[in-house]
Amino acid sequence: MKLTLKVWRQKNSKAKGELESYQVEASEHMSFLEMMDVLNEQLIVEKKSPIAFDHDCREGICGSCSMTINGSPHGPQSGTTTCQLHMRKFKDGDTIVVEPWRSSVFPVIKDLTVDRGAFDRIIQSGGYISVNTGQAPDGNAIPIEKDLASNAFDAAACIGCGACVAACPNGSAMLFTAAKVSHLNQLPQGKVEQTRRTASMVAQMDKEGFGMCSNVGACEAECPKEISIEHIARMNREYVASIFGGRKS
Amino acid sequence: MSWITSFFSSSIGRKVIMSLTGLFLITFLIVHLIGNLQLIAGDGGEAFNQYAYFMTTNPLIKFVSIGLYAMIVLHAYQGLVIYFKNKSAKGGKPTAKNKADVKWASKNMALLGTLILFFLIVHMGDFWFKMKFTDTIPLVTYDGWEPIKNLYQQVTITFDNPLFVVSYVFSMVVLGFHLWHGFGSGFQTLGLNHSKYNGLIDGIGKFLAIVLPIGYAIIPLYYYFVMR
Numbered sequence: 505m506k507l508t509l510k511v512w513r514q515k516n517s518k519a520k521g522e523l524e525s526y527q528v529e530a531s532e533h534m535s536f537l538e539m540m541d542v543l544n545e546q547l548i549v550e551k552k553s554p555i556a557f558d559h560d561c562r563e564g565i566c567g568s569c570s571m572t573i574n575g576s577p578h579g580p581q582s583g584t585t586t587c588q589l590h591m592r593k594f595k596d597g598d599t600i601v602v603e604p605w606r607s608s609v610f611p612v613i614k615d616l617t618v619d620r621g622a623f624d625r626i627i628q629s630g631g632y633i634s635v636n637t638g639q640a641p642d643g644n645a646i647p648i649e650k651d652l653a654s655n656a657f658d659a660a661a662c663i664g665c666g667a668c669v670a671a672c673p674n675g676s677a678m679l680f681t682a683a684k685v686s687h688l689n690q691l692p693q694g695k696v697e698q699t700r701r702t703a704s705m706v707a708q709m710d711k712e713g714f715g716m717c718s719n720v721g722a723c724e725a726e727c728p729k730e731i732s733i734e735h736i737a738r739m740n741r742e743y744v745a746s747i748f749g750g751r752k753s
Numbered sequence: 754m755s756w757i758t759s760f761f762s763s764s765i766g767r768k769v770i771m772s773l774t775g776l777f778l779i780t781f782l783i784v785h786l787i788g789n790l791q792l793i794a795g796d797g798g799e800a801f802n803q804y805a806y807f808m809t810t811n812p813l814i815k816f817v818s819i820g821l822y823a824m825i826v827l828h829a830y831q832g833l834v835i836y837f838k839n840k841s842a843k844g845g846k847p848t849a850k851n852k853a854d855v856k857w858a859s860k861n862m863a864l865l866g867t868l869i870l871f872f873l874i875v876h877m878g879d880f881w882f883k884m885k886f887t888d889t890i891p892l893v894t895y896d897g898w899e900p901i902k903n904l905y906q907q908v909t910i911t912f913d914n915p916l917f918v919v920s921y922v923f924s925m926v927v928l929g930f931h932l933w934h935g936f937g938s939g940f941q942t943l944g945l946n947h948s949k950y951n952g953l954i955d956g957i958g959k960f961l962a963i964v965l966p967i968g969y970a971i972i973p974l975y976y977y978f979v980m981r
C-alpha cells in the first residue's frame with residue numbers, strides 16, 4: 505500500500521516545528537511502528553535525518569509509543585497502542601497525519617518524542633507502597649473481594665502513556681492520576697497510605713500544570729487500556745475526604 | 754486554615770466549587786421557573802405581582818438571594834479561571850481534529866457560560882435592578898393590599914420588543930446546552946458515579962436541559978404571540 509505521511513518534524517524543544525510530507529510503501533501486515541521504521545530506513549538512505557519517536561516493548565505494555573495519528577492519540581483503533589495498530593486499519597492511498605502528544609506539560613524533545621517526566625514525578629509523589637509486601641504468594645494469601653480486585657486491576661492496566669493528556673481538550677492528567685490512585689487505594693496493601701497518597705499525587709499533578717477535568721470523556725475514549733472515568737470520580741471522592749476528614753482508613 | 758486555601762486552589766477543589774454552585778443554580782432555575790409561569794396565568798399579573806412582592810421583601814428569601822448572587826459570581830469567576838488555566842495547560846492543539854465522540858457542550862462550557870452571564874446581566878438590569886433600586890415601575894393596588902410595584906407590566910413592556918424575545922429564546926437554547934453537559938458533569942465531579950445510577954443522572958440532566966429552557970422560553974413566546 506502507498507501512503508502519504510505528514511509527520512511533525514521539530515529539531516528540539518525550542519524550534520518551531522512543522523508537518524513534512526513523505527511517501528511510503530508499506531504492507532498491511534506491518535504495525536504502525538514498523539511502517540515508521542520503513543520510512544526511517546528510506547530517510548537514512550536519502551541521507552536525511554530519521555524521525556525520532558519513542559518505542560520500547562512494541563507489545564502494548566510499556567506506554568512509550570506516543571503518536572497522535574489523524575488527531576487521535578494511538579490512532580483510530582480503540583483500546584490499542586500505536587505499536588499494536590496495524591496498517592490494515594488504513595487504505596491504500598491514505599494521507600496520515602502523525603503528531604506528538606500536544607500538552608504544554610509534555611514539551612517536545614525532538615519530532616514525535618515528548619518529555620513525560622511530569623508523570624514520573626506524580627508517581628514519585630505517592631504512586632507506591634512504602635512497606636515490603638512480599639512475593640506473589642504473600643499477595644495471594646490476603647483475601648480480597650472479587651469486585652475490588654477486578655476494579656483495582658482495571659485501574660492497574662494503565663501504562664502511563666499520556667494519551668489521556670493528549671486527548672483532553674484541557675490537557676488534564678486526571679485519568680492517569682486517578683488510575684494510579686484508584687489502583688493502589690483499593691487494595692489492602694495500599695489503603696494504609698490512601699489519604700496521604702491521594703492528597704500528594706493530586707498536589708503534584710496540579711504543580712506540574714496539568715489542566716482541570718471538565719468531564720468531557722475524550723481521555724476514556726482514547727485510552728489504549730480503556731481506563732474508565734469512574735476512577736476519576738473515586739479519586740475526587742477520596743481527595744475531598746483526604747482534605748476534610750483526614751480519613752486514615 | 755491551610756487546608757481551606759489548598760482545597761480552594763487545587764484542581765479538584767475548584768471543580769467541586771463549580772459543581773456545587775452549578776447544581777445549586779439549577780435548583781434555583783426550577784423554583785424561578787415555577788414563579789415565572791404565573792406571568793402567563795392570564796389574571797392580568799395579580800398572582801405574579803404578589804409573588805414578586807413576597808420574593809423581594811421576605812427576609813428569608815432576601816437572605817437566600819444573597820447566597821444566590823454569591824453562587825453566580827463564584828461559579829462564573831471559577832469557570833473563567835478554569836478556562837484560562839486549561840487553555841495554557843493544553844498549549845497547542847493537534848493539527849488534525851480529534852474525532853472522539855464527546856458532547857459538543859462539554860468542550861464549550863466557558864463560551865456557553867459567558868453567554869449566560871451576558872444574559873444574566875441584561876436580565877437583572879431589566880427587572881431585578883429596576884424592581885429593587887428604582888421607582889420607575891408603576892404601582893398597582895389589589896383588594897386587601899397596600900399598593901405594590903407592577904412588575905408584570907414592566908415584563909410585558911420588555912416582551913413587546915421582538916428583539917428581546919429573540920435574544921431571550923436564544924439564551925435559553927444556550928442554557929439548555931450548558932445544562933445538557935453540566936448536570937451530569939456536576940455529579941461526576943463530586944465523585945457520584947455509579948454504573949447503576951449514571952443512566953438515571955444523565956436522564957434527569959437531559960430532561961432538565963430540555964424542559965427548563967422550554968419552560969422559560971414559552972413565557973415571552975406565549976405573551977408575544979398569544980396574549981398581546
Ligand code: HEM
Nearest residue numbers: 718772775778779829832862863866867870935938939942
Ligand atoms: C443559571 C446559570 C448556570 C447554571 C445552572 C450552571 C450550571 C453548571 C453546572 C451544573 C456545571 C457543571 C459543573 C461541573 O462540571 O462539575 C457548570 C459548569 C460550568 N459553568 Fe455553569 N452554570 C450557570 C452559569 C454559568 C455562567 C454565568 C458561567 C460564566 C462564565 C458558567 C461557566 C461554566 C463553566 C466554564 C463550566 C465548566 C467548568 C469545567 O471546566 O468543568 N456557568 N455550570
Ligand code: SF4
Nearest residue numbers: 662663665666668727
Ligand atoms: S489512563 Fe490510559 S491514556 Fe492515560 S496514561 Fe494510563 S493508559 Fe495511557
Ligand code: FES
Nearest residue numbers: 562566567569587
Ligand atoms: S511500544 Fe510499548 S506500548 Fe507501544
